[in-house]
Amino acid sequence: MASSASWFCSLLALFLVFSGTYGQLSPNFYSLSCPTLLSVVSDATSQAILAEKRMGASLLRLHFHDCFVQGCDGSILLDDAPGLVGEKTGFGNVNSVRGFEVVDAIKTKVEAVCPGVVSCADILALAARDSTVKLGGPTWTVPLGRRDSTNANLSQANSDLPPPFANISGLIAGFAKKGFTAREMTALSGAHTIGFAQCKNYRDRIYNDTNIDPVFATNLKSTCASAAPGTDAKLAPFDKQTDLVFDNKFYDNLANRQGLIHSDQELYNPGGTQSQASVVSQYRSNSNTFFNEFAAAMVKMGNIAPLTGAAGQIRLNCRVVNS
Template sequence: MTQVVRQEPRMGASLVRLFFHDCFVNGCDASVLLDDTPTMIGEKNAVTNANSLRGYEVIDDIKSRVESACRSTVSCADILALASRDAVTLLGGPSWTVPLGRRDARTASIAAANASLPPVSDGLTNLVARFAAKGLSLRDLTALCGAHTVGAARCANFRPHVYNDSNVDPGFATLRKRTCPAAGGDDTLVGLDATSPTRFDVSYYRDLMARRGLLDSDQELFNGEAFNRDFAAAMVKMGSISPLIGSAGEIRLNCRRAN
């Protein structure tokens, strides 16, 4: 992870997002890593994942090294949880002890992903309900959204916010419109944190206080609740959403397919 983040800091943010998108769909079971098969359409092509999630190759590389050293012992789900923790730490954020023992799912579901993952347009009421359904409080929601202090968003995802919403600073909206036209340029990337998009810090919260949040879902969160810094505790709590343990699931040899 040190090598990965040094080479591309944005990949650290991508791995945290990959972990989030895994846990929110039927628990933290590495189902998001499964490729489609002739009999299964997985989560990679869900609405919020297609052409957006990344970092699969990083997990593949880690898994290959772990399998070479200790075959059929460490799950892809645990690797993803550990990689996301290390990504945050290497980007300047907190560290925490990751509870281990997750097992890997044998199947995945695009329908479950589409139903469970919040779109960037989600308002506060929907966000609170989605997190509550996973046993996560408003405090957890507030802290976990702090992960947006690193990484970037596509123009297609923040265009409606800067062009149509009233809860955005006019000067900030004008600045973002320069790189995100009303039509075209959908894949143009802009840092979620305007101040320090490659460092895990609290400037994300300061941006929201100034109505300079890039995503509507983030700005909606600020409109409803004061911010907390409980990110590490919330990550542990999220990482414990319905894990497969005991005899459930398996330890995949390859994170992209069931054994």
């Protein structure tokens, strides 16, 4: 009788683990409930990038900005509503994060085949991976089973998203707060091998920083005036060499003092700390090292405080909490 009870408890424990009750994510979470999920998200992400290649960087950034604010829970997708203040107006998000309509489109396609099953947070995680791959970067297995939050945190969006003017000590501390080492922080920063930044985020660097290539700065000044708010939204690529290809050229730029924003260049500053310069040099010289460590860091990031089991909900519309 005792052995039967033990056997039953073991089976129950195994069931609870795979059902998410213990908060564990699994790559196979939707293998029965939504077996076509991966192909649906991949196809929809491909269509979005085909329509606008820059969208790949935007989807990757959405996942990052989601996970760094109260965990990977889809909170960044919520619109302001009565009784709910979203995160979209946070300093690091306002007039900057984009791709919400693409997430809506992916969600619609997923709902068509698996209604009420897949979270918006999981869609973000998959779209970030697929975007990276489609732009030439590494792949990784995405653990799944996240659920969506029913609230957002504007205050944390303002405090926890790394600002473009951060120094190296601030960057290391900010990433450490989320459980990352300085090396993992440098790997994740390599996401800036794709995408663009607005003039308002690099203006101070090109006019006031000393750790910058003067020709690089002069070229940027032609479209980003020192005191002209009208140029705030002017875009420049993070990686001036291959702005729409996920590779390791970002680290070349840093070594040449051509990082677009101050916080990126802080990873390689001959006039200051050298704590990350050796890591930058390793990634610069070996793309496989960068790809492998970036992929591992992305899996780790996707595991920041996910809601699982009975926590949260599966939002039917990623922008609003279920009524």
